[in-house]
Amino acid sequence: MTVLRTAKLLTLSAARSLRVFEALRRSEWRKNQLLILAYHGVSQDDEHLWDPELFVSPECFATRMQALKDYGCHVLPLNDALEKLWTKTLPPCSVVLTFDDGGCDFYRRAFPILRQFNWPATVYLTSYYSRYNRPVFDVMCSYLLWKGQDRILDTTGLMTQPAMLQLNNSRVRKNAAHAIQVFARESRFSAAQKDDLLSTIAERLEVDYQTILTKRILHLLSAEELTELAAEGVDIELHTHRHYAPKSRECFLAELEENRKAIVQFTKVPHHFSYPHGSYEDHFGEWLGSLEVFSATTCEPGLATNSSDHYKLPRLIDTSSLELVELEGWISGFSKFLPRKRMAVTPHIPPYYYDMNQSHFK
Numbered sequence: 134m135t136v137l138r139t140a141k142l143l144t145l146s147a148a149r150s151l152r153v154f155e156a157l158r159r160s161e162w163r164k165n166q167l168l169i170l171a172y173h174g175v176s177q178d179d180e181h182l183w184d185p186e187l188f189v190s191p192e193c194f195a196t197r198m199q200a201l202k203d204y205g206c207h208v209l210p211l212n213d214a215l216e217k218l219w220t221k222t223l224p225p226c227s228v229v230l231t232f233d234d235g236g237c238d239f240y241r242r243a244f245p246i247l248r249q250f251n252w253p254a255t256v257y258l259t260s261y262y263s264r265y266n267r268p269v270f271d272v273m274c275s276y277l278l279w280k281g282q283d284r285i286l287d288t289t290g291l292m293t294q295p296a297m298l299q300l301n302n303s304r305v306r307k308n309a310a311h312a313i314q315v316f317a318r319e320s321r322f323s324a325a326q327k328d329d330l331l332s333t334i335a336e337r338l339e340v341d342y343q344t345i346l347t348k349r350i351l352h353l354l355s356a357e358e359l360t361e362l363a364a365e366g367v368d369i370e371l372h373t374h375r376h377y378a379p380k381s382r383e384c385f386l387a388e389l390e391e392n393r394k395a396i397v398q399f400t401k402v403p404h405h406f407s408y409p410h411g412s413y414e415d416h417f418g419e420w421l422g423s424l425e426v427f428s429a430t431t432c433e434p435g436l437a438t439n440s441s442d443h444y445k446l447p448r449l450i451d452t453s454s455l456e457l458v459e460l461e462g463w464i465s466g467f468s469k470f471l472p473r474k475r476m477a478v479t480p481h482i483p484p485y486y487y488d489m490n491q492s493h494f495k
């Protein structure tokens with residue numbers, strides 16, 4: 134743990150004992166602040182052990198929700214909260230819950246817990262792998278290598294340079310996953326070919342892939358699940374079709390349009406967006422506005438205020454490594470005054486879901 138993080142945790146614990154959180158959460162100042170929380174996945178099995186930054190366990194998620202309740206938070210639907218933020222009519226200690234990507238685990242794990250609290254939520258859906266309802270290639274590739282970490286992988290036909298890789302080292306697994314993803318992309322594999330590649334990896338590592346598929350681990354929400362969630366009042370919003378924000382206006386708009394078309398099959402027209410990987414450019418706001426998108430959220434921690442840029446709204450990503458006291462610091466607003474490292478934004482990531490029929494991705 135870094136010195137800064139240790140100092141922060143000590144400060145937060147002291148502030149909590151001195152009831153500073155309690156005073157702040159009820160203050161007039163906090164009333165004009167909106168905490169937007171972001172989750173990626175809630176584990177169906179052991180996903181939080183594979184990637185604790187991407188997944189939290191159901192127990193951890195339930196603890197977070199209980200903390201919001203204990204602090205008397207008003208959990209609002211996204212659209213409602215933003216209208217109230219912009220008209221300075223938010224109730225005290227306002228919070229919005231958002232879920233990026235639209236994993237099937239939202240339906241199976243997060244939603245039942247949300248229903249116990251009777252709280253609204255927004256799913257920012259990336260639609261390609263929702264329609265082609267098979268495992269998301271890049272993440273499943275990494276997950277399978279982790280599952281087979283006590284084995285040796287023969288990479289013949291999986292990457293450009295064949296090798297025998299001992300997978301018990303996390304750096305080796307990370308590099309191997311990257312090399313396989315690059316190989317699939319450069320070979321211009323279709324989604325079905327990439328799916329075959331995953332079966333081959335599982336077979337070579339003797340991982341029980343059928344059980345993973347049956348549990349629908351690392352799958353996105355199906356049409357049936359989306360229909361049911363929308364009927365239950367979950368907001369389905371934009372996150373691009375292929376988890377990718379192209380750099381040219383024409384491609385960016387095409388990507389959003391395809392995402393929107395997929396969403397309106399299940400629910401109302403979406404008007405809110407979250408940036409894939411949290412990566413954005415200043416001109417994206419104008420492009421989004423031209424498509425009647427009213428807001429966009431980033432992955433930069435903070436509380437949104439009336440003066441926040443509508444297309445750069447801060448969001449706190451809640452992960453397994455976030456201590457409860459850190460979340461409480463943000464709920465009260467106290468953490469806004471603590472120094473923090475700026476999030477590293479990945480400058481350019483190719484689309485996860487490269488499809489050789491989509492010629493507008495060059």
Ligand SMILES: [Zn+2]
Binds near residue numbers: 409410
């Ligand atoms: Zn995402």
